[in-house]
Structures are given as C-alpha cells and as structure tokens.
Amino acid sequence: MRTDTQQIVRLEDYRPSDFLIDRVELDVKLHPTETKVVATVAMRPNPEGRPDAPLVLDGDELNLKAVALNGRPLSTDEFEVSPQSLTIAQAPRQPFTLTIETEINPTANTKLMGLYRSSGNYCTQCEAEGFRRITYFLDRPDIMAVYTTRIEADREDAPVLLGNGNPVESGTVDGSDRHFAVWHDPHPKPSYLFALVGGRLGRVSKTFTTMSGRAVDLAIYVEPGKESRADYALDALERSMRWDEKVFGREYDLDVFNIVAVSDFNMGAMENKGLNIFNDKYVLASPETATDMDYAHIEAIIAHEYFHNWTGNRVTCRDWFQLCLKEGLTVFRDQEFSSDERSRPVHRIAEVKTLRARQFLEDSSPLAHPVRPTQYREINNFYTATVYEKGAEIVRMLKTIIGEADFRRGMDLYFERCDGTAATVEDFLGAFADVTGRDLSHFARWYEQSGTPRVTVKGHHDPDAKTFRLDFEQGTPPTPGQPKKDAMAIPVALGLVAQDGTLANTACERLDSRGVFLFDKLTDSITFTDVTSRPVPSLFRGFSAPVKLSLDLPNEELLVLLRHDTDAFNRWQAAQTMAMRLLTALAKGIHADDRDIDALAGALCSFMARDALDDPAFAALVVTLPSEADVAQEIGQDVDPDAIHRARSQMRHRIGRSCAEPLQRFYDTLSDSGPYSPDAASAGRRSLRNACLDLLAAADPGTGEALAVRQLESASNMTDRLASLSVLTTLPGSVREEAIARFGDRYRNEPLVLDKWFTLQAAIPEDGTLERVTGLMQHPAFSISNPNRVRSLIGSFAMLNQVQFNRADGAGYRFLASIVLRVDELNPQLAARLLTAFSTWRMMESTRRSQAEQALRSIAQKPNLSRDVGDIVSRSLEEEQTK
Incomplete structure (x- = not known):
C-alpha cells in the first residue's frame, strides 16, 4: 500500500511553534478558477521556540506567485517552495512582515477543504487543516492572530461578501463591476476558524439584545427563494444565545452573527468566528420538506455551533489531540440545551442510543482510540463518536461527581483563566480541581484509556440482618495499543425499588445526598441497611456513566x-x-x-x-x-x-x-x-x-399497508408522510413500488427530501437492494461529488442495511470498496467516513469476515491512496491487540 505521507503525529512530541503570528491581513480576489490571495502576516520569533529554527509554513496544493519579507521581494534562492510547504531558512530573529501571494482554483477543489465553490457560491472549510489550501501558513490551532479580510468579487457573481468578525468597509472597485467588503475580527483566533463566503444568497435576520444590553444583528443566508425555510434555525439561534447567557453566563462578543447554508459540505456545520457555515440540511426546514427529527437536529446543531463561540473559539485547543476539549464539552452543552428545550428523559435516551450505536461500536472495533488520542496519522479521521459523544459523557460524569454548583464555578474559572488561549485537558480539569479541592488525576483516565468499561454487579439480601449488599467489579477490554487497563472513576447513580413498586426507604453511607456512589476501584461493595425484603436495584440512573452493565x-x-x-x-x-x-x-x-x-x-x-x-x-x-x-x-x-x-x-x-x-x-x-x-x-x-x-x-401486513397508504395520501407534514413510506418499504409488492415512485416524482426538485428517499430505499433488507442502489446512482439528483447525496444513498446502505451490506457472498463489501476508491480521488474525507462502515467486520461469522477482509485488502493494495483512507484501512487491518 502506498499512500500520501503517513507520518505519525504524537502527543508526546508536541512543542511550541518556533514563530508566532500577531496579525493577518488577507486580500482575496474571488474568481471561479483563478482566485488570488495576498496574505500579509505580522510574525515574530517565539521566545519558547528554537533560536535557529527555519520558518516552515504549511501548504496544500498551493501555487505560489510571490513572496516578500518586510516589503522586499525574495528571490527564489532565498526560500524553498513546494505545493505542500514554504521554507525560509534564514528567517529574521526580530518581528517581521511576510507577504505571500498565491493563486487557487475554487471550482476544481472537490475536496471541499480550503476555498471552494458550492452551487456557484464561494465558501471555505478550514478545520482541521484547510487554511493551508488558501495560503502558506503556520496552520496549527495554537497560533492565534487577529484577522482583517478584504474580499473582492464581481458584483454579479457574488453580490454578498461575508467574513469573520464585524463589517468595517464596503464599496465599488474603481467604478467597475467589482465590489469589495472588509471584515475585522478583534478576537485572536487560530487559522482553522477563518471563513469567507461570496455568492448570490437570500437573507433572513433579526436583532438580538444581549444580557448587557448590546444589539447584535443575526442573519442566516440561504439559496434565494428558500428564506422562509430558515425561520426555525433563526429562532433556534436566538434561543441558544439566551440559554447560554442564563445557564453559563456567556454573552456574545461581536456586533453580528452570520450563518450561511451551503449544499456541498463534508461536515454538519462549522463554528468559524462570527460566520458559521452549515450544511444546508441543518438549516432549511418546512413542514412539507422536514421531519420532526430534522427540526430537532437543526435546533441542536445551531446551538452546538453557537456554543463553540466560548468552548472552541474564545478558548480553543492547544493541539488537535485536545479536540475533545472543544467538541466533547460543546456536545455536552448542546445536549443540556436540547434537554431544557424538550423532554429531558426522552432526550437522554436518544443521546444514549446514539452513544451505544456509534461510540460503543467504535470502542469495540479496530478504530478504537482514547477520547484524547496519543497519536494520529490523519487528524480528519479523529472527528469521531469517541471524541464527541464519549467526550460529552466525561463532562457529564464530572458534573455528576462534583455537583451542579461546583460544576458552574469550575466552568466560570476555566473561562476566566483560559479566555483567549489555546488550552489543554489539564487546564480544563485543573479549574474544577481548584474549585473543589479534589484530586482529579484518577478521573483523567477517562481521557487516556480507550474501550468501554464493563461493570458487573451482584446483589445479596440478608433477611436476618435486614441488609442488601451490592458487589461491584469493573474491567475494560483490551483495545489497539492498550492491552491492560486501570480502574476508572465511575459515578453510579442508583436507587432501590421494592417488589411492590415503591421506592425502598433505605440507608447507605457510601451514597452522597443525590444517591451517587463513586466506584473507582476494580472491585468494591456497598451495603444498605434496614432492608426487610429483597429490592430491585436501579443502577446507573439517567445513564450516569458510559459503561456496559452486567446485572443478571x-x-x-x-x-x-x-x-x-x-x-x-x-x-x-x-x-x-x-x-x-x-x-x-x-x-x-x-x-x-x-x-x-x-x-x-x-x-x-x-x-x-x-x-x-x-x-x-x-x-x-x-x-x-x-x-x-x-x-x-x-x-x-x-x-x-x-x-x-x-x-x-x-x-x-x-x-x-x-x-x-x-x-x-x-x-x-x-x-x-x-x-x-x-x-x-x-x-x-x-x-x-x-x-x-x-x-x-x-x-398484519395487509392492515399495515392499507393504513400506511392512507396516511401517505392524507399526511399534512413530512414526518407522517415519510413514516408511512418507511413502513411501506418493509412490505414488498407493487403498492410499495408505486408509492416510492410517486414520492420521488413529487419531490424531484427537493434535494434534501430526495436524500430521505434514497435512504429509505438503501435500507430495504431484501435481495435486490444492492442493484436498486447502483441504479439510483444514475438518478439525475444523485452526484458522487456531493457528500449529502453519497451519505444518503451509499452511506445508508453500508451503515443501516445490516443484511444486504453484510451479504455472505461479499457483494456489499466489494461494492463499498469500489465506491471508496472512486470517492477517494475526489474527496478523501468523505471516502474515509464511508470506509468506517467496515468497523464491524471482525464481529461477523467466518464467511462474511473473510469477504470483508478481502474487500479491505483490495483497497489497501491500491496505489496513491489519500492519507485519510490509507489511515482507516491500515488501522482496520491491523492485527487484533487482544491476541
């Protein structure tokens, strides 16, 4: 297997940058194929860096046009350049200004990283390492600078020009058809939070008044004609801002907050400072096109990206190993918001279902890794359920252990200490340790150890002594790179329910006032007194820890x-x-x-x-x-x-x-x-x-078919319409096929609805579905270059259709392998995400296991794999660490 550079990055090798950047001035002249970028960067040597180090700037497929030092153009013998780096061996040892001109082709950028075009609009995605596709830079999260961005474009091509921060100037360029806008962000930020947008966009807006009385202009930009579908997202943004003020005391810090919805996006959304860019599926909603689940996702993701303003932007991560520090913490915050907005028990169950389906599976697969990894080959592959969902559970456990009041005090101290800095997990835990006086070093193992702990509990009732004892034992299975595990600090929220259904009135000195027992040894026991009859233990109430429970x-x-x-x-x-x-x-x-x-x-x-x-x-x-x-x-x-x-x-x-x-x-x-x-x-x-x-x-399939057809015809909203079609997909026959065809025709001009249509068909657990999927790839609405279309059809088949993807003849595996190789040439991030569908291959019976391995090896043998795909396939094929 030959891939792009597979250098392993290790946490233990972290060292500060040899140079720092104070200010960045960008002049971006947008053009479909020849965008010119001039970056003027105020730099200085880092006192903590190496005194004689060369200046090495990151690049990715860049075309350098010119470079100047303190205004003096450099000759080619004064620097070394490739599409991947720019090196100045003799960089000044005092503050200096570097000016770099590059030229890029947004239309040809199918990777959707850096600056690219989506439906004719210009937009950016710079996390994790996309800024280096715009200009040569110290593209790492601990390099924080103040940015000013001038954007210029043909007014007809891009009448709307948006950037980070606040708008400071706009106008026409010398009476021409071109215009410009200047944006300034006063808050230092890393390059991954840079963003710009240019295009033809509709707008919905309102004014929000912060808790200190400042007026903030809120706006959401969408494809013209779809403005009304952004109303719910705008309302969710306003509610998120108010909630963050009330619950965490966090006030927004700019004069404007803009969101732009684009149709080609590798992720769900991105929290760029003051200019969030969203996959349009998480902005656009109407009763005719969006389900209840869509509305809930829009609410949650709008909140998530807004909450990043403090947990991710004002306080960012020192390096990518600390990714959970912004993502896990912010997921916890958006979960709390959604729980307050909706039914807390229902939302908690939904969170746990997602955790078990995605993260527990990840923990038991060759792709298992700690919440804070110790090494990576490709950082894009660590935007995982472990980092996000398990990271959120760690924050929730911390709150459970120390209590709500101390948790809020710890968060306030964390913001106070780390505002404007690039922080670490140790900085985060240190704030709570100082507030409570607790030693949290044992708790920190949750960030260090991979795998899902299994807690085994046995109950013993002594009717003579009127006691009930619970014996606890914990263990975490071996995972790649971690064959032996230490005991974890596990908060167990519990109660006893009498056989007649009443809550048992008992005493146990090991429980705190909230009924929480901290289980932090390999084995332990707790005893309840005054228990006259054997109760039923109710353990891990509210799912107080991300563990697997064995209680017979x-x-x-x-x-x-x-x-x-x-x-x-x-x-x-x-x-x-x-x-x-x-x-x-x-x-x-x-x-x-x-x-x-x-x-x-x-x-x-x-x-x-x-x-x-x-x-x-x-x-x-x-x-x-x-x-x-x-x-x-x-x-x-x-x-x-x-x-x-x-x-x-x-x-x-x-x-x-x-x-x-x-x-x-x-x-x-x-x-x-x-x-x-x-x-x-x-x-x-x-x-x-x-x-x-x-x-x-x-x-009764006959009764069900009749009810579903009636509901499909009479439904007044997409939730009921899609649910009835989903039921019909489980009932083979002409009625199903006619319903599928009518639905597809009705929504032929609605890409996000057709995604649902693709998904339902891809998940049909019958022979012939693979052929159906390959046929749908020829549908006019399907595009192999659009992540939403690929995920809805190919991703749904591989992730949701357990029967047909895991066919014993291996056809499902071979199909996905061929698609991964095809997509890898266009969009490596998307290809790598599809490839994770193979994470369960070792669980299968021997015939399927052999077929899956053959498919994986066929990918591994392909020359010139991207780093993204090469990393996933190599980890998937690594020998099991449990042997």
Missing part, C-alpha cells in the same frame, strides 16, 4: 422496573434489556420461552394503556425494539445478520399481534389534527402514532 436481574424484576421505577431512563432500559435477551436468544437459534415474549408484550400493552399519553415520545421509545445493529453488537462475535433480521421480524410480529388493540386505539387517537408544529409535545404524539403504525404493519 430476572425478567420479573425487569418488569418491576418498567412499571414502577421513578427514573425514566431505567424504565426504558428495563424493556430494552428484556427485549435484547429474547432477540439474542432467537438470533442464536436458542429457544426463547413464549411465556417471556408474552410477558414482555403484556407489559408493553399495560404500559401503553397506563402511561403512553403522559409522554408519547417516551412511550414510542419504550415500544421500539433494539435495532439489528444493537443486537449484533450485543452478540459481539460470529454475527449472522440474516438470523438477527429474522429474530427481530419475529419479535415485532409477536408484539404487534399481542398489542394490536391498544396500538390501533392509539394510532386512531393520535391522528393528525390542526396545523403542523415542531414543538416537542406535537412531535411526541406523531412519534408514538408512527411507532404504532410500524408494529401494526409487522403484525
């Missing part, structure tokens, strides 16, 4: 928790645990006791009758079985996706049939009425109604 409760006690636990998360978890036991037994060919299936079905029916209308969104989660991917992860080895699919289909049929009467009743009761609203209560009612429709169709 009988099904009868799980049903006690489902009926009576005051912790909503553990009520849901009880149903999931019982369902998972039955599903794994069926998938392994082990006879599942019909009485247990009937007991679960009966409990779900009772739950629906008693509690469903109190919180319909929660009820929808309770009656939804674990996914096929969840079951595969639970089995863990020699996985047969076909057997899992059959087991889950059988369970859905049994539960749907047993609960047919309440399912039909709730489906009818919750029928759509009144104008659409994306609020949590309305979304919850739709969620439960559509969960009922899914189970009714599983119980």
Whole structure:
C-alpha cells in the first residue's frame, strides 16, 4: 500500500511553534478558477521556540506567485517552495512582515477543504487543516492572530461578501463591476476558524439584545427563494444565545452573527468566528420538506455551533489531540440545551442510543482510540463518536461527581483563566480541581484509556440482618495499543425499588445526598441497611456513566422496573434489556420461552394503556425494539445478520399481534389534527402514532399497508408522510413500488427530501437492494461529488442495511470498496467516513469476515491512496491487540 505521507503525529512530541503570528491581513480576489490571495502576516520569533529554527509554513496544493519579507521581494534562492510547504531558512530573529501571494482554483477543489465553490457560491472549510489550501501558513490551532479580510468579487457573481468578525468597509472597485467588503475580527483566533463566503444568497435576520444590553444583528443566508425555510434555525439561534447567557453566563462578543447554508459540505456545520457555515440540511426546514427529527437536529446543531463561540473559539485547543476539549464539552452543552428545550428523559435516551450505536461500536472495533488520542496519522479521521459523544459523557460524569454548583464555578474559572488561549485537558480539569479541592488525576483516565468499561454487579439480601449488599467489579477490554487497563472513576447513580413498586426507604453511607456512589476501584461493595425484603436495584440512573452493565436481574424484576421505577431512563432500559435477551436468544437459534415474549408484550400493552399519553415520545421509545445493529453488537462475535433480521421480524410480529388493540386505539387517537408544529409535545404524539403504525404493519401486513397508504395520501407534514413510506418499504409488492415512485416524482426538485428517499430505499433488507442502489446512482439528483447525496444513498446502505451490506457472498463489501476508491480521488474525507462502515467486520461469522477482509485488502493494495483512507484501512487491518 502506498499512500500520501503517513507520518505519525504524537502527543508526546508536541512543542511550541518556533514563530508566532500577531496579525493577518488577507486580500482575496474571488474568481471561479483563478482566485488570488495576498496574505500579509505580522510574525515574530517565539521566545519558547528554537533560536535557529527555519520558518516552515504549511501548504496544500498551493501555487505560489510571490513572496516578500518586510516589503522586499525574495528571490527564489532565498526560500524553498513546494505545493505542500514554504521554507525560509534564514528567517529574521526580530518581528517581521511576510507577504505571500498565491493563486487557487475554487471550482476544481472537490475536496471541499480550503476555498471552494458550492452551487456557484464561494465558501471555505478550514478545520482541521484547510487554511493551508488558501495560503502558506503556520496552520496549527495554537497560533492565534487577529484577522482583517478584504474580499473582492464581481458584483454579479457574488453580490454578498461575508467574513469573520464585524463589517468595517464596503464599496465599488474603481467604478467597475467589482465590489469589495472588509471584515475585522478583534478576537485572536487560530487559522482553522477563518471563513469567507461570496455568492448570490437570500437573507433572513433579526436583532438580538444581549444580557448587557448590546444589539447584535443575526442573519442566516440561504439559496434565494428558500428564506422562509430558515425561520426555525433563526429562532433556534436566538434561543441558544439566551440559554447560554442564563445557564453559563456567556454573552456574545461581536456586533453580528452570520450563518450561511451551503449544499456541498463534508461536515454538519462549522463554528468559524462570527460566520458559521452549515450544511444546508441543518438549516432549511418546512413542514412539507422536514421531519420532526430534522427540526430537532437543526435546533441542536445551531446551538452546538453557537456554543463553540466560548468552548472552541474564545478558548480553543492547544493541539488537535485536545479536540475533545472543544467538541466533547460543546456536545455536552448542546445536549443540556436540547434537554431544557424538550423532554429531558426522552432526550437522554436518544443521546444514549446514539452513544451505544456509534461510540460503543467504535470502542469495540479496530478504530478504537482514547477520547484524547496519543497519536494520529490523519487528524480528519479523529472527528469521531469517541471524541464527541464519549467526550460529552466525561463532562457529564464530572458534573455528576462534583455537583451542579461546583460544576458552574469550575466552568466560570476555566473561562476566566483560559479566555483567549489555546488550552489543554489539564487546564480544563485543573479549574474544577481548584474549585473543589479534589484530586482529579484518577478521573483523567477517562481521557487516556480507550474501550468501554464493563461493570458487573451482584446483589445479596440478608433477611436476618435486614441488609442488601451490592458487589461491584469493573474491567475494560483490551483495545489497539492498550492491552491492560486501570480502574476508572465511575459515578453510579442508583436507587432501590421494592417488589411492590415503591421506592425502598433505605440507608447507605457510601451514597452522597443525590444517591451517587463513586466506584473507582476494580472491585468494591456497598451495603444498605434496614432492608426487610429483597429490592430491585436501579443502577446507573439517567445513564450516569458510559459503561456496559452486567446485572443478571430476572425478567420479573425487569418488569418491576418498567412499571414502577421513578427514573425514566431505567424504565426504558428495563424493556430494552428484556427485549435484547429474547432477540439474542432467537438470533442464536436458542429457544426463547413464549411465556417471556408474552410477558414482555403484556407489559408493553399495560404500559401503553397506563402511561403512553403522559409522554408519547417516551412511550414510542419504550415500544421500539433494539435495532439489528444493537443486537449484533450485543452478540459481539460470529454475527449472522440474516438470523438477527429474522429474530427481530419475529419479535415485532409477536408484539404487534399481542398489542394490536391498544396500538390501533392509539394510532386512531393520535391522528393528525390542526396545523403542523415542531414543538416537542406535537412531535411526541406523531412519534408514538408512527411507532404504532410500524408494529401494526409487522403484525398484519395487509392492515399495515392499507393504513400506511392512507396516511401517505392524507399526511399534512413530512414526518407522517415519510413514516408511512418507511413502513411501506418493509412490505414488498407493487403498492410499495408505486408509492416510492410517486414520492420521488413529487419531490424531484427537493434535494434534501430526495436524500430521505434514497435512504429509505438503501435500507430495504431484501435481495435486490444492492442493484436498486447502483441504479439510483444514475438518478439525475444523485452526484458522487456531493457528500449529502453519497451519505444518503451509499452511506445508508453500508451503515443501516445490516443484511444486504453484510451479504455472505461479499457483494456489499466489494461494492463499498469500489465506491471508496472512486470517492477517494475526489474527496478523501468523505471516502474515509464511508470506509468506517467496515468497523464491524471482525464481529461477523467466518464467511462474511473473510469477504470483508478481502474487500479491505483490495483497497489497501491500491496505489496513491489519500492519507485519510490509507489511515482507516491500515488501522482496520491491523492485527487484533487482544491476541
């Protein structure tokens, strides 16, 4: 395998830059193929750097036109240049100014990093290392400077010109058809936060008044004609700003805050200072084109990128190993915001479902890594669930351990100390250690150790002594590079539920006032007193730590928790645990006791009758079985996706049939009425109604098909329309095919809706789906160069379709391998993300495992792989560290 430079970057090798940058003045003359960039950079030697070091600036596919030092043009024998670097061996040892002129081709930039064009508009993406595709620079996060950017373009080509910071000047260039705008950002920032936009854009706006009384102009720029679809995003931005002031005391610090929605984007969004650039799927929404989930994602991602203004921008990361410091912390903040805006228990369950589906899987794969990695080959590949979701869980555990008041005090101290700096995990934890007087070095292992800890708990009741003892044991499986693991500091929020459903009134001196026990040894025990009868333990309430729990409760006690636990998360978890036991037994060919299936079905029916209308969104989660991917992860080895699919289909049929009467009743009761609203209560009612429709169709395909067709024809919103089409995709036949065709024709001019259409078809778990996917690649709306289209069709097939992607004949694997190689030539980041679908290959049974390995090796043998793909494929094929 030959790839681009595969140099390994190690945390232990970090050293400060030999030079610093104080100010950057950029003059960017936009042109579709010949954009000229003049960067005037005020630099000085770093007192902490090497005294005789050369100045080495990063580049990536750059075309240098000229370079000058203190205004004097340099001759070619005074520097060395390549598309990847610019080196001045004899750089001054006092402050100096370097002026660099480069020329770039935005239209040809299919990598979507640096400056590129999307639907005719100019935009940038500079995280992690995209600024070096604009000009030669010290492109690292600990180099923070004040930026002034002058943008010039043909007025017809780009009437809107936006940059970081505040607008300071605009006008016409010498009476020509060209115009310019100057933007100044007074806050020092690293180059990855640089942004500019130029193009033909519509605008929605409003004024926000901060808690200190300053007026801030808020604006969202979208494709002309779609302005009304940005109203919800603008409202979410305003609510995010107000929430951050109230909960964290953080006020916005510029005169304007702009968001631009683009249709070609590798990520969800980017928090560039004062100028956030978004994938348009996380901005545009209307009842006709967006689902309730779309609205919730828009709200969360708008909040996430805004919250980065303090946790990421004002305080940034010293190096890319500290990525979790901005991303994990900001995910925690956006999760808290969404929990306050919506149902906290429902949102918590959704967070955990995502964590288990993505991060737990990552932890058990060849791609496992610590939340703060110790080394990387390609930093783009570490924007992972481990960094984001597990990073957020670490912050949540810290808050659980020290309490809400001390957590807020620690955050205030962190902002006070680190504002305007590039910080580390140690800086973050140090603020909380100083506030509380705690030694957090043990807790810091969460950042250092990869893998998901497994906590085994056994309960012992002594009726004579009236005590109940819980024995705890923890262990973390070996992961790549870390064969042996130390004990973790695990907060266990717990309670005891009596068999009759009352909360047991007991005492335990090891619990704090909030019912939290800090389990920080390999083994430990806690004892409750005054326990007259054996209780049911309710452990890790609210999912207080990202661990796998082994607690062998009988099904009868799980049903006690489902009926009576005051912790909503553990009520849901009880149903999931019982369902998972039955599903794994069926998938392994082990006879599942019909009485247990009937007991679960009966409990779900009772739950629906008693509690469903109190919180319909929660009820929808309770009656939804674990996914096929969840079951595969639970089995863990020699996985047969076909057997899992059959087991889950059988369970859905049994539960749907047993609960047919309440399912039909709730489906009818919750029928759509009144104008659409994306609020949590309305979304919850739709969620439960559509969960009922899914189970009714599983119980009786004929009835389900009729209901789904009727709902598809009468639905007044995309949520119900898409849910009915989703049900129809599970029911083969002409009705399904006609419905799919009509939907595609109806929305042929709506790319984001067609993405949903692609996804539904790619996920059909039937023979012929691979051929359907290859056929859809010829659809006029599909483009191999657009990340949203590729993710919706190819990514959905590989990530969601457990049966057809993991075909025993290897056709799914070979298909994805061919697509990865094709996309790698255009967009390495996108190709590498697709390749992570192979992360489960070692879990499969031997035939599939062999086929997957062959596909991976076919990629590895391809010459000239990008660093992104070369890194993923090499780690995927590395020998297991557990041997």
